[in-house]
Amino acid sequence: MSKVYVFDHPLIQHKLTYIRDKDTGTKEFRELVDEVATLMAFEITRDLPLEEIEVETPVTKAKAKVLSGKKIAIVPILRAGIGMVDGVLKLIPAAKVGHIGLYRDPETLKPVEYYAKLPADVEERDFIIVDPMLATGGSAVEAINSLKKRGAKSIKFMCLIAAPEGVEEIQKLHPDVDIYIASLDEKLDDHGYIVPGLGDAGDRLFGTK
Numbered sequence: 001m002s003k004v005y006v007f008d009h010p011l012i013q014h015k016l017t018y019i020r021d022k023d024t025g026t027k028e029f030r031e032l033v034d035e036v037a038t039l040m041a042f043e044i045t046r047d048l049p050l051e052e053i054e055v056e057t058p059v060t061k062a063k064a065k066v067l068s069g070k071k072i073a074i075v076p077i078l079r080a081g082i083g084m085v086d087g088v089l090k091l092i093p094a095a096k097v098g099h100i101g102l103y104r105d106p107e108t109l110k111p112v113e114y115y116a117k118l119p120a121d122v123e124e125r126d127f128i129i130v131d132p133m134l135a136t137g138g139s140a141v142e143a144i145n146s147l148k149k150r151g152a153k154s155i156k157f158m159c160l161i162a163a164p165e166g167v168e169e170i171q172k173l174h175p176d177v178d179i180y181i182a183s184l185d186e187k188l189d190d191h192g193y194i195v196p197g198l199g200d201a202g203d204r205l206f207g208t209k
């Protein structure tokens with residue numbers, strides 16, 4: 001079954017509080033999402049493999065560790081996932097970036113895919129899907145389906161806020177995909193919004209409401 005990691009680091013929690021605040025404007029919201037994505041990337045990369053090389057310091061030769069060339073791809077779920085990409089790239093600048101376009105039909109709450117473009121070497125890459133919100137889980141599950149259909153073997157899902165319903169949906173349908181979140185919130189409301197949540201992540205990021 002998928003493991004769930006809640007990043008309870010004080011800096012992440014502090015910034016998340018201001019992301020939630022309805023009085024935080026678009027500019028600050030965007031900056032905070034970017035910063036939290038960087039902090040979460042620091043945690044999510046904890047298990048990256050290292051190898052030893054020789055380095056010559058001003059004092060002596062020594063064995064030291066470097067990343068062993070793991071191939072990573074970040075995949076934002078459009079639109080709101082875009083807000084997390086640069087933050088992750090600050091720590092893993094060599095990662096490739098794929099895109100999956102999905103919107104949630106406001107009536108049915110079912111995801112509708114409208115775009116997909118991934119790096120060519122899908123089977124060799126470790127994917128990190130990013131999206132600020134995991135609500136019913138429909139979008140995340142559809143994005144994972146889309147990656148797997150194209151050959152992806154290793155996938156992590158990273159979001160700011162998750163509802164229990166969304167976590168359960170991924171665990172049920174994609175038990176091999178671990179979930180990395182900054183907060184596990186209480187529930188969904190009647191319109192599928194996370195409570196307490198942060199409202200509509202895409203609209204708040206791009207100022208479309």
Ligand SMILES: O=P(O)(O)OC[C@H]1O[C@H](OP(=O)(O)OP(=O)(O)O)[C@H](O)[C@@H]1O
Pocket residue numbers: 077078079080081102103104105109111131132133134135136137138139140166192200201202203
């Ligand atoms: O877990 P779910 O119930 O599927 O809901 C979560 C999805 O809803 C939001 O996207 P939205 O549909 O608002 O699209 P947008 O990013 O273009 O605003 C959010 O960014 C997720 O992708």
Ligand SMILES: O=c1cc[nH]c(=O)[nH]1
Pocket residue numbers: 080133135192193194195197198199200201202
């Ligand atoms: O609370 C929610 C649920 C889905 N999408 C959002 O942007 N916010």
Ligand SMILES: [Mg+2]
Pocket residue numbers: 080200201202203
């Ligand atoms: Mg939206």
